Amino acid sequence: MxxxxxxxxxxxxxxxxxxxxxxxxxxxxxxxxxxxxxxxxxxxxxxxxxxxxxxxxxxxxxxxxxxxxxxxxxxxxxxxxxxxxxxxxxxxxxxxxxxxxxxxxxxxxxxxxxxxxxxxxxxxxxxxxxxxxxxxxxxxxxxxxxxxxxxxSREKGIRGLEKIRSSHLANFFRPKRDVESEGAYHQAENLIQELMLGAExxxxxxxxxxxxxxxxxxxxxxxxxxxxxxxxxxxxxxxxxxxxxxxxxxxxxxxxxxxxxxxxxxxxxxxxxxxxxxKFLLPLNRSHLMDNGIAFEDNAGEQIFFDPFNASIPNKNMLVTGASGGGKSVFVNKLIFQLAKKHPTVILDKGGSFKRITLYHDGVNISAKFNPLQFRDPLYLREMVLSACDKEHFNKLERGRLLKSIRAIVEENPGPSNFFDFLKLLECDFPGISLYFEDVAEYLSDEKIAETPILYVDVADYPQAAIAPLIIFILEYFKNIKNPEKILVFDESWSFLKHHADYIDDCFRTFRKTGALPIAISQGLNDFAGIGGKLYSSITNNSFIKVFFPQECIDDPEVSEFDRKQIKSLRFQKGVCSECYVKSADNRFRKTMRLYLSPLELELFHTEVGEDNNFYKFYQEYRPFFDSNKETINSYVRLKYGEV
Incomplete structure (x- = not known):
């Protein structure tokens, strides 16, 4: 030593x-x-x-x-x-x-x-x-x-190369050709020229x-x-x-x-x-997305971070697309899992992909009824009424008359106590309008929903006639959350909103200005093709961050050949990992991220049909013995995997 x-x-x-x-x-x-x-x-x-x-x-x-x-x-x-x-x-x-x-x-x-x-x-x-x-x-x-x-110095470099060139010059005059020596001579000669020109x-x-x-x-x-x-x-x-x-x-x-x-x-x-x-030996390359945030890996296994609330992102609107089963819901679940503690979250689900994470975070599941009159903004109430009406009966003139009537009603003191009283007052100017809501009457209530860390709705729990009014209500609930850094997850429910493009466009523009994080999930941009050009542009043009999972066709003029090559190379290994490609509108972010899940994340995020039977059976049976949902679920994961 x-x-x-x-x-x-x-x-x-x-x-x-x-x-x-x-x-x-x-x-x-x-x-x-x-x-x-x-x-x-x-x-x-x-x-x-x-x-x-x-x-x-x-x-x-x-x-x-x-x-x-x-x-x-x-x-x-x-x-x-x-x-x-x-x-x-x-x-x-x-x-x-x-x-x-x-x-x-x-x-x-x-x-x-x-x-x-x-x-x-x-x-x-x-x-x-x-x-x-x-x-x-x-x-x-x-x-x-x-x-x-x-x-x-240039002079010293040239002198050294001249010696090399001179040492190989004699080999040109030998009977037997020395190819290696000739190559060294020409290499030295070329490098001398580059030194003299300043290129090297x-x-x-x-x-x-x-x-x-x-x-x-x-x-x-x-x-x-x-x-x-x-x-x-x-x-x-x-x-x-x-x-x-x-x-x-x-x-x-x-x-x-x-x-x-x-x-x-x-x-x-x-x-x-x-x-x-x-120049290629200098340490000037790194794998990097953001300085801090949620931990992922790049496609070489190095740790990188992604924070959708990063201050450098001027517009938090995000679009997540990819084929079914490719990892979209898992990715968004991972974001919510890390962010919901500080950022109130509203989830519009379709099929239960986010139900377990809502349970884990003690969220509220609106599985039965909602109160349309919880919010009294006239523009919102007009959209609520129109969500159930025959759209051909309300041209621009009629929509203006409807808004005027609603404003008169909500400005009364006291105003109507419930939504059906509100509709009765509206009958004075629009006879029979309350009948549009008869099909969904059993899903409407007078109770208000308090602000909660996670508000969850699975549209599959409601009849088709109630889904558009429900979504309009959820969007208004989200707009009224006081914390500006809030999250809205919108999972593949776009077909119910094809007649509300103006309202959706206004909502997404508002979210963009206020710093909220709306996350739109779709199997592909083609999903929007049949629901109107304006709604398509509202969702795609307002999304500063786009996250692509494996998919066959990408009909987006903002996706370059470089982007397509990255998306085409994405890997997916069921039960092990998935990859996505994150792209920002200004091309500052163009990065492949790899998702690995802990046992707890795997149990909370998976969407396989039938795999949650044991989970809910354990929860129902043993929840009374634990102080919280988190403790109950953590215990289940620990028993199943040996670790959380």
Whole structure:
């Protein structure tokens, strides 16, 4: 075992001073998610990176860090104007590198690994790069690494290439042709031209991977995986060590140079690299959707977050589409499961997909009756009346006369005490209008519904004649919830509203302005084709976020070829996971998300017919023995799966 002398003597925010007096600065880089960009957009990103590399100070050093999924740069310069990425000072450089706020100087060095802050670490350097071209996916995801670079002057780079060219020139005059030598000659000659034109620069670089494990066995396993993975990319790695038996030495000095603030010597593991290759080694890519929110995974298994109430989203309206059984209801259930504690939720269900989550959160299920006169806004009441009437009897003139009569009734003091009294008063101007509601009279009541965390309605519990009035009532209930950050789930009930396009359009515009989150669920945009163009546009045009699950046909002009390719690649594995593609109207979000469910989520969200019999049997039998619905359901899940 060996120890190293700590090389940093002063840290002032992001400014570091080494034991040798060298001053440098530490910045955090905000990479971009290249998976959300088209090929042309990615090409432009790396053109910009290449321009940055070709203009950096030849006397400055740069150490790029990829640590814990974040990116940093330590440099002797402070100006990064040419690097077109968000970048800001990072005030805790040593804590960032060592992964702890504890004392960093107690670093123990063993044969081929280090131990500090209770974790095992191993440093692997790149001995050889492959000859193939690389791209932004060259460096494996989730691996910490440090890239040291220093730009050579053009003159020095050209001199070095001239030597290479000269060393191969004589081979052209030998009797036996040396193809490999000729290739090296032409490669050096072409690179000289690119250097002279400023299209390329040469750099001294070092690339080190730093692996971490809770145990030595875990560290060894990670090491073997990385070596195999990089070998498949044509890269030869070397495990740095400090062992006479293994003919290794220098781990202490090597690790010392990786610490922020230490000027790299660029001697031991140095390679000469060019701009067009080096630009893909910088840690400028990350898998990212939002900084926080509900946890999902990307299609590579990395954790990402999605928050539909994120302040950067100007319009919270969301449309979720996909074929039946593809995961739409599961996705929306997951959102509600996480959000309902802080955001009052109203659910218009069709078939019971959200019934169990309502039960879990102690929501109210309107399974029998509702009171249309709970709200007395004249426009709402007019829509309520029209929802049961023959639409051909109410042209624009008649609709205006109806609104005038309703206003006169609701302004009376006292006004009608129940909905049928209201209809009787309306009979004065519209004889027989109350008869339209005879078919649904048994579903109307005088009782008011108090505000609840979740209000749930399954339209399947009502006759067809009552569904349109019920939906109009639910929308008005939702509009009257005081909390602006509220959720409305509208699950495939659009056919009942084809005569209410203006009202629905007004509702969705109101929701958009007030910050509410209405979630429209459909098997596909074609579902709206038969219910009128205005209702179609109200739903689709007002939806800033669209979430696509696997589906055959997408008739949406806003869906690009890039989007279609992502949607076509979506996976679904029943009982294991499903994937969806999230797209924003401004194309800022174009990301595939993968859904895995915990045992509790699986039990609450599944929609298979007949699979809930045991669930409800247990609930009915044992609910009296528990203090809450949550405790009852958690106990059922624990008995069934062994965990919640």
């Amino acid at each position: 060996d120890k190293i002398t700590f090389p940093i003597v002063e840290v002032d925010k992001n400014r570091l001073r080494g034991i040798d007096g060298a001053i440098s600065y530490f910045f955090e880089i905000t990479p971009i998610d290249l998976s959300q960009l088209t090929e042309k957009e990615i090409e432009q990103v790396f053109r910009d990176v290449g321009m940055f590399l070709n203009t950096i100070d030849e006397n400055a050093f740069f150490k790029f860090y990829s640590l814990g999924g974040k990116a940093y740069v330590n440099s002797s310069v402070q100006d990064f104007n040419q690097l077109k990425f968000e970048l800001g000072p990072s005030d805790r450089p040593l804590q960032t590198f060592f992964g702890s706020i504890d004392i960093f100087s107690d670093v123990s060095i063993f044969d081929d690994y280090l131990l500090y802050n209770g974790r095992y670490r191993r440093v692997l350097s790149v001995l050889e790069f492959g000859t193939d071209e690389i791209d932004h996916q060259f460096v494996p995801n989730g691996v910490d690494y440090i890239l040291n670079i220093k730009r050579k 620069s040469l750099f001294d670089i070092e690339l080190f991977f730093v692996l971490t494990g809770q145990s030595l066995d875990e560290l060894n396993s990670k090491t073997a995986d990385l070596i195999d993975g990089m070998r498949s990319r044509g890269v030869k790695l070397f495990i740095e060590g400090q062992s006479i038996k293994k003919c290794k030495s220098g781990l202490a000095a090597m690790f010392r140079e990786l610490i922020p603030g230490v000027v790299p010597t660029l001697l031991s593991r140095v390679h000469v690299d060019k701009t067009s290759h080096l």
